[in-house]
Amino acid sequence: MESPHPPPRVDPRIAEALIDSPSSFSFEELAALSSHRAARTAIVTGHAVRLLPNSYVGACHAQSFAARASATLRWLGDDALLSGAAALFAWDALGEAPDRIAVAVGSSRRPRAPDWIRVTRTDVGMPSVMRRRLRVVPLAHALVLGYAELPRDVAEDAMYRAVQQRRLSPQTLKGALEAMPRVARRREIERLVDALSAGAHSHLERVALMDVFRGRPFSDLLRQHTLVVEGRRCELDMYDAATRTAMETDGAAYHANPEAHQSDAERDVLVATLGIQTLRFTYRDIVERPDWCQAMAAAVLRVRATQQGLGRP
Template identity: 45%
Template sequence: MPETVRVRGFTVLDAADAIVAGYGSLEIGERAETFYRAVRSRIVSPESLADALERTPRVRNRRELMLRIAAAGAGVESYLEEHGLRRVFTEREFPQLHRQHRVRVGAAVYRTDMFDRATRTAVELDGAQFHGSARARMRDQQRDEALASIGVLTLRFSYRDIIDRPEWCKDTLRRVLEDRQPTPRDASEEADLA
């Protein structure tokens, strides 16, 4: 067991130690959201989780937790992003995509789930939890418009698309990337604009 302290008669663990110690006891369907909620809310960091895991020699589902910590360290913030990056838009099939890439538009900076620099294409994986409300949809639309103002096309794939139609998602992205490949003429025109 990791180190504990007593607070008002209760045994208390550091948040990272608590997640590492309890991770394998959670139901399979609860692990990802519990993990990512703690990371998103900044209760823990991927680094603090990695340190806690290193200090704890025996952890149920250690390999799964290690992979999830690595994903969070790369900027993944949800199960949908994790699933999309590991099983749908893999680095092997889409090596040109930069994960968790930041794009500046004026004073604003937007983080994309994936970005292809050559074609100026952003890919977003949208679960209902973060993109389902009218306010979130409006925010996404304004963001997409800002990115479009500098020539970035945003493709959005829903949770259902990623889970139920992964091949369709791959095919759609491949077609868009192929259609947006710059031609030699585009490159010379862009050089003229500089």
């Protein structure tokens, strides 16, 4: 009985390269590591996986974001840029890789892409930035374009964190939005950018700023006001300097965080040494009974104004 033929041996130079890098290779790049025959052997044996025409990746990386994004950009050419949620992940602005690779190309192109690629055709010339060997749109453009791809809370949180971490400014976001005439959910993004410009650091603060604590009683509120007391930096969501009244909005996660309770209790005591009274409104209060929050805050401001002889209406 004849022994079966042994499986073809993969050239170790190609095998190591496919393991070492999650980036994609063209056939010629694989062949350049050894020979055309060795490149074909790597493909036949499954060591190199073809994701797209002339885009091969190591089998161990084939399901990864890095490999799929690299293959997509190779396939679509130099004018293609990662966009939306894919660009946000490349910018470390999302915690989980998106299921689909969003990519922007020129409006004259009509590529037939597989389901795991989302192609957007655009006339808007967007700058190209290299991020981890991938061509991506700038962070501001990614936040604007990715907004409609993501659940609202995830998209909003990405914007808040980018501004809070000073990776960009609300003005930069506004400029990116103005540069793109056709953007899904534009009104929502505009309201969010307005809230960021006003100093909101979270969805809850946005609701408080834009919908609850507005109008005459609150027109003099300072947003995100910083105080230093006993050497500690204290950030106040909203502060009425005339009556020395601070107003804080506590998010849903706050109640499950004992450390946050302790830190904020200490802070409230510290600012009280300056004669500042702190009003705290919970997530449930702001969302379920905004009129009550508004009425209570206005009442406290009136009382404290009267006590201090300010004569505020």
